[in-house]
Amino acid sequence: MSDVGASGPTETDYQRVERSEEFQSLRKAFRNFVFPMTALFLVWYLLYVLMSTYAHDFMSIRVGGNFTIGLVFGLLQFVSTFVITTLYARWANNKFDARAKALREEIEEGAL
Amino acid sequence: MNGTVMAAAAATNVGNIWINIGIFAAFVLVTLIIVFRVSRQNKSAADFYAGGRNFTGTQNGTAIAGDYLSAASFLGIAGAIAVNGYDGFLYSIGFLVAWLVALLLVAELLRNTGKFTMADVLSFRLKQRPIRLAAAISTLAVVFFYLLAQMAGAGGLVALLLGITDKAGQGLVIAIVGAIMIMYVLVGGMKGTTWVQIIKATLLILGAGVMTIWVLAIFGFNLSAVMQGAVDNAGDKGAAILEPGLQYGATALSQLDFLSLALALVLGTAGLPHVLTRFYTVPSAKEARKSVVVAIWLIGIFYLFTLVLGYGAAALVGPERILAAPGGQNSAAPLLAFELGGEILLGIIAAVAFATILAVVAGLTITAATSFAHDIYASIIKKGQVAPDGEVKVARWTVVVIGIIAIIGGIFANGQNIAFLVALAFCVAASANLPTIIYSLFWKRFNTSGALWSIYGGLSSTIILIIFSPVVSGKPADPVTGLSKSMISNPAIDFHWFPLDNPGIVTIPLAFVLGIVGTYLSKERSHPEKYAEMEVRSLTGAGAEKATAH
DSSP states (O other), rough: OSSSSSOOSSOOOOHHHHHHHHHHHHHHHHHHHHHHHHHHHHHHHHHHHHHHHHHHHTTTTTEEEEEHHHHHHOOOOOOOHHHHHHHHHHHHIIIIHHHHHHHHHHHHHOOO | OOOOOOHHOOOOOOOOOOHHHHHHHHHHHHHHHHHHHHTTTSHHHHHHGGGEEEEEEEHHHHHHHHHHHHIIIIIIIIIHHHOOOOHHHHHHHHHHHHHHHHIIHHHHHHHHHHHHSHHHHHHHSSHHHHHHHHHHHHHHHHHHHHHHHHHHHHHHHHHHOOOOHHHHHHHHHHHHHHHHHHHHHHHHHHHHHHHHHHHHHHHHHHHHHHHHHHHHHTTTTTTHHHHHHHHSGGGGGGGGGGGTTTTOSSSHHHHHHHHHHHHHHHHGGGGGGGHHHGGGGSSSHHHHHHHHHHHHHHHHHHHHHHHHHHHHHHHHTHHHHHHHTTGGGGGHHHHHHHHHHHHHHHHHHHHHHHHHHHHHHHHHHHHHHHIIIIIIIIIIISTTTTOOHHHHHHHHHHHHHHHHHHHHHHHHHHHSSSHHHHHHHHHHIIIIIHHHHHHHOTTTOOOHHHHHHHHHHHHHHHHHHHHHTTTSSSBBOTTTOBSSSSSOOTOOOOOOOOOSOOOOOHHHHHHHHHHHHHHHOOOOOOOHHHHHHHHHHHHHHHTTOOOOOO
């Protein structure tokens, strides 16, 4: 596909869509959601891994019965993964899909 | 607890071999009938490679869980928790959190811009032939290591469950498992393979769920009591199994090794080719999203089960008996099944474990065949001038060849350390595939040179560092056997200079940096019009591949 000829002075339809305000705001909404969320869970996971590796004494403190802070922290990784999954799916289903669909239909009908 | 009751049986093998074989044969028969029934319409490339893109998100999510929950997950993690406690649990967390990368950054965008393979997406706006070749090579490398791990694991499982201890007999069983797998994929294509995954995932999760509830019921539904039972059985390790550090905490080097592993696990999943191809089996990006959501719930719940099963096996079976059994650590879950439900439950769990290997190998094989036929044969050798049924014919032959390689490799790798092979596959995926996927989806300036630097640099650095790591040579000799724990077991041969078992902490950042360096060193003209098309299509789904109508 890369051997398509030079773009030249004329713009393709996709470039026109890319420049449009609707697309720019859709892209911004997407990136504003997924990039901070990715940073958040990666930092949270790395914190857990680093603590499990280098803070043995702290992670070994009992918080009730045989539950250690390390185990609770590990279980919280499960909770955070389920929560982020649900938040993203809800956001994408309710906020993102309709806008993407409208734009897609405009493109496929050649209206943009 | 009941520490010594079945110790004699556990020292050789447990259960009734014929029950184990019978339940497994029933699974093979039922799945074969289903595979034949669903695959009558396997005509086009989209049918064979992507199941006609007609699976629902829930079906595909279950199949993803089936692909992902390999024997290493089920037997390996439960065993690691039973023996090393908390440090075994760390594995499962990396494997789960990794799915958020796929959910947020990869699944939907990939579904919208590609057709069958990872290379479709990478070559979208870069030079077709060099990128396809590089992506296909790294796909085949990941699949090869993953495949070897699964087939090597089959040997140990045979020893434990069928009581076959000589290498020739195990080799025969590996060959039979491989032959059944080839038949599934040849007849069923992606559609048949997907149904095998769905059935297997359902059985595996139900089986683990029943055992989990059973273990909890014995201890009055008190997880703390299960852990107390494990501590009581742990001998001189005692309460240390509740704390981090048993497996990885010994030295500064082993701590660094663990960080390296954790990085490879969390970044590897979204670069695994057999996971990526699954996103093409659904009709839209929305269904691809739903697939990952379903997969995350199933995989997460399953790993919570393995926590209970691991400590449960430690409490009810005890680490001494587990380590004395033929499969070593891997036998924790089967021995626990025998302890709980006798021969029948062991037979079911054993059959499920076999089915797991079968299904994962089938998924890997079809991914490799797709990549070879679609990327190398059709796009590079034939330059796109090939009839679709010609491409599928090549894919079918590739299935047979890969199946035979898997059988031979499995026989030779029998008895090797499977956890390291899986970790290696994740490390290659995270180093060679993920940086290029992320850059080509999100970075406008990225170009062919950057992609080639990153893929080949990530792939070769990983393999070179592994070859010169303690995994291959130079681990200290075991005082009892006099053999080294490295792949080369002769302790006199030692050519290692890289100190870590897992090179991810070096190779993953290196591959990301190489992508940037390669991009800026090249004078390649950028294609703003192709980037515009890719970006618009990836987010809106305009022009995405549609499901085939039947």
